[in-house]
Amino acid sequence: MSEAVTRIQVGGTAGSEPYEVLVGRQLLGELAGLIGDRAKRVAVIHPEALDETGEALRADLAEQGFEAIAIQIPNAEESKTAEVAAYCWKALGQSGFTRTDVIVGVGGGATTDLAGFVAATWLRGVRWIAVPTTVLAMVDAAVGGKTGINTAEGKNLVGAFHPPAGVLCDLAALDSLPVNDYVSGLAEVIKAGFIADPVILELIEQDPQAARTPAGPHTAELIERSIKVKAEVVSSDLRESGLREILNYGHTLGHAIEKNERYKWRHGAAVAVGMHFAAELGRLAGRLDDATADRHRTVLEAVGLPLHYRYDQWPKLLETMKVDKKSRGDLLRFIVLDGLAKPTVLEGPDPAVLLAAFGEVGQ
Numbered sequence: 001m002s003e004a005v006t007r008i009q010v011g012g013t014a015g016s017e018p019y020e021v022l023v024g025r026q027l028l029g030e031l032a033g034l035i036g037d038r039a040k041r042v043a044v045i046h047p048e049a050l051d052e053t054g055e056a057l058r059a060d061l062a063e064q065g066f067e068a069i070a071i072q073i074p075n076a077e078e079s080k081t082a083e084v085a086a087y088c089w090k091a092l093g094q095s096g097f098t099r100t101d102v103i104v105g106v107g108g109g110a111t112t113d114l115a116g117f118v119a120a121t122w123l124r125g126v127r128w129i130a131v132p133t134t135v136l137a138m139v140d141a142a143v144g145g146k147t148g149i150n151t152a153e154g155k156n157l158v159g160a161f162h163p164p165a166g167v168l169c170d171l172a173a174l175d176s177l178p179v180n181d182y183v184s185g186l187a188e189v190i191k192a193g194f195i196a197d198p199v200i201l202e203l204i205e206q207d208p209q210a211a212r213t214p215a216g217p218h219t220a221e222l223i224e225r226s227i228k229v230k231a232e233v234v235s236s237d238l239r240e241s242g243l244r245e246i247l248n249y250g251h252t253l254g255h256a257i258e259k260n261e262r263y264k265w266r267h268g269a270a271v272a273v274g275m276h277f278a279a280e281l282g283r284l285a286g287r288l289d290d291a292t293a294d295r296h297r298t299v300l301e302a303v304g305l306p307l308h309y310r311y312d313q314w315p316k317l318l319e320t321m322k323v324d325k326k327s328r329g330d331l332l333r334f335i336v337l338d339g340l341a342k343p344t345v346l347e348g349p350d351p352a353v354l355l356a357a358f359g360e361v362g363q
């Protein structure tokens, strides 16, 4: 018996082409339809860890009559570089990839960010399809069209808004995901809970241990609820002119930690520390009630995400945060909560308050 497929629509309200995020199992049969009749060539971009999956997909597409190539890239954050993008451009050039051809990005958020960026830049933009294989990529990275790479100066500093033509979230992919990567993705799920959908927090709090595995009773619901939060936000503000900034909750400090750790920390782990910081900042700025601020600690800790970071690194983190994309001139800007599911912007906080908030996080 085949399981039900959930379809979540994204876009179509702010001048962007609408597309669907499908959540279910055995969804790869949908791929050819999304690629469409106009494509002659398909490039499957995948990380080393998913070599077999990438090759199987390539062979399947070749059997269906496409000129299919597989482009293997490094795992995780090592793939989000100008050098790896250039390697992909070379492969596309050598295969004669034209404007009607299609890129398929299969992997975690690092892969979908890179594949989407290559699609955004090749011939000034070709269609691409995301096949996310981590929790984080399903609930966040593959949806919404933010694509990009890192530079020596910071995280995601080069990129483009280039939404995919479709997103296929095959839950079966999660069975092979190492537990640390699974839990890292829960940080973005918890983020969606705090900024918009508290039912997510309740489902996790009911049984945090079960939430750490794909076999948990609420896996599909947690993923679908988080995608819906993201879909709703990016559908009304694709280019981050306002509302979309709420999706950056926990990311101002999180990205600075990732850079400071030379991208050896998982994104979700850094964002977890960043959300703890944002909660303390909200509390100390007089915005957030104690119960909601404390809830950050309990729910993040319950699933095994980190809350703390090295106190002595504060000066470096502060410098990095100044080039965060939300900064305007010399003005630092943070997403904080005015209450549960009430995200807002805190502009130019008192440096003493910032340091005090980090005092709760640093150790």
Ligand SMILES: NC(=O)c1ccc[n+]([C@@H]2O[C@H](COP(=O)([O-])OP(=O)(O)OC[C@H]3O[C@@H](n4cnc5c(N)ncnc54)[C@H](O)[C@@H]3O)[C@@H](O)[C@H]2O)c1
Pocket: 047, 048, 049, 050, 074, 075, 076, 077, 080, 107, 108, 109, 110, 111, 113, 133, 134, 135, 136, 137, 140, 141, 142, 143, 144, 145, 146, 147, 156, 173, 174, 175, 176, 177, 178, 181, 184, 185, 188, 266, 267, 268
């Ligand atoms: N564009 C966006 O809106 C957005 C949103 C959130 C995060 N991101 C980005 O996403 C990235 C993090 O993504 P992530 O957490 O998915 O990590 P990741 O892409 O680095 O993947 C983690 C590891 O798991 C491997 N992997 C992927 N799927 C697997 C599977 N099914 N089985 C076994 N191994 C598998 C990968 O090769 C990698 O080694 C960061 O670069 C972050 O900046 C982007």
Ligand SMILES: O=C(O)C(=O)C[C@@H](O)[C@H](O)[C@H](O)COP(=O)(O)O
Pocket: 140, 144, 146, 155, 156, 188, 240, 244, 245, 247, 248, 251, 325
């Ligand atoms: O989609 C968004 O917008 C987000 O901010 C989602 C984040 O989870 C994601 O990590 C994103 O890549 C961060 O974007 P950035 O613009 O701060 O680099």
Ligand SMILES: [Zn+2]
Pocket: 140, 188, 251, 267, 271
């Ligand atoms: Zn993120």
